[in-house]
Amino acid sequence: MYSLNFASDNAGPMHPKVLEAVIAANDGYQMPYGNDTIMEDVRAKIRTTFEAPDAAVFLVATGTAANALALATYTDPWDAIFAHRISHVEEDECGAPEFYAHGAKIVLVEGQGAKMDPDDLRAKINKAEDKDVHSIQRGPVTVTQATEVGTLYSLHEIKQITSIAHEFGVKTHLDGARFANACAALGCSAAEMTWKAGIDVVSFGGTKNGCAGVEAVIFFDPTEARQFELRRKRGAHLFSKHRFLSAQMQAYVTNDLWLELGAKANANCARLVAGIDGIEGATIPDRPQANMVFANLPRAAHRRAMGAGAKYYLFPFDASLEGPDDEPIRCRMVCDWNKTAEEIDQLISLLRG
Structure with a gap:
């Protein structure tokens, strides 16, 4: 019998290797809240995958939590978050980025194919003053990869975006709910699409690609990650039985599944x-x-x-x-x-x- 469900990649099943890993993790006892031994292996594997031996790695269960908490880490309540007009954080997060950043404002950037136009991004960042108390201040830039219409930023386009952001002293986030699809299509490494292209933090998605519900948040500068830990706990997204997140991600990154x-x-x-x-x-x-x-x-x-x-x-x-x-x-x-x-x-x- 055919399954004619093409509504979303969220509708599909877990990959057998991921399911087997979760079942195996159910044996015996493990320390809670990310202190499980499986998570140690996950950190090592993700650092190898991203060629980032010092990266700070955290797990949450949803893409919304990954994006919102990562952006909030770099955003004060009076800041702007720069995103494409039909980016995922604008269209499909029900205001979660603004909520977790305690009222920060999403400033919308134009561009064809759901990709930010560098000139418009520059103009929008430039317009956000960083001195006048009456103005919204400059905050992070977020890139949705793959985009909400199925297109991709090239590595060159990502570098253009991040270069402009860093020129103004703001951080960059990559919303990678479909990170694997983008990486496979571009034929690039995980490192080339993130920190080598100027990305500061990435939401590395697993839920849409064979996992039950797990996303990794990776900070390439570990000194910037402490606030994320606190926000994850305060925002009710620190899992107690964390090993079941760890097990999914362990199977997901093993042998480049x-x-x-x-x-x-x-x-x-x-x-x-x-x-x-x-x-x-x-x-x-x-x-x-x-x-x-x-x-x-x-x-x-x-x-x-x-x-x-x-x-x-x-x-x-x-x-x-x-x-x-x-x-x-x-x-x-x-x-x-x-x-x-x-x-x-x-x-x-x-x-x-």
Whole structure:
């Protein structure tokens, strides 16, 4: 039986190796709150993966916590957080970054393909005064990689963004909920996409890529990490039975499983995109580079697919399946590592009719 759920990579199962690691971690006793022996191995493996032997490594269970707490570490309540207009922290965090930074303001930056335009970023940072008490002050810059429309910042583009930020003396954060997909697509190392490109802290996502619920927050300058520890506890995101977070991340980073799964998800999406390209009346405004595609498809195509049980999001969410057959309706489809060629082809067949 086909699973036609293309709504999100959050909808997919845990990878068997991750599940096995969690089951193994359930044996006996381990110290709580991140003092488990598994976490020692996680730190070592992540430091090796990111070529950062001194990095401070922490785990939380959700991407929202990872992003919000990481940004809050670098943000005073009177600061600005610079983000793209349709970045994840702006669109999908329900105000969590502002909440955890005690009222900081997200300043929106423009740019094509959901990527910040360097000139607009410079102008927005420059406008935020760092002296006048009447003005919002300069705070960190956050980059969503992969973006909310499935595009990617190149390494050069990340360096442009971080160079501007550091020129003004502000920190940089990379929202890597789909870090593995981006890294696999760019063919680069974890280090090249983060600290070598000027990133100060990264949210290294596992939940969307084969884990049950774990994200790593990595500070490349460990002297800046103490406040994160306190914020994590105060914000109710320090797990007591932390070993079950550690076990997931240990399996995820062992033998580059994270990268393997990201590449599989990307390949699945490429197959889906090729199929959509062959559907009459279909258009894809932003060519996807990772595992997520936004496409405009005729209403009749959506009606056939959803009528047969396919799940994915329409935009707007309340778009009706009733109306002219040929009217285009925007949708989002996401592939994870677990999708099969048969499932993808079945969806395309339904859409094509």
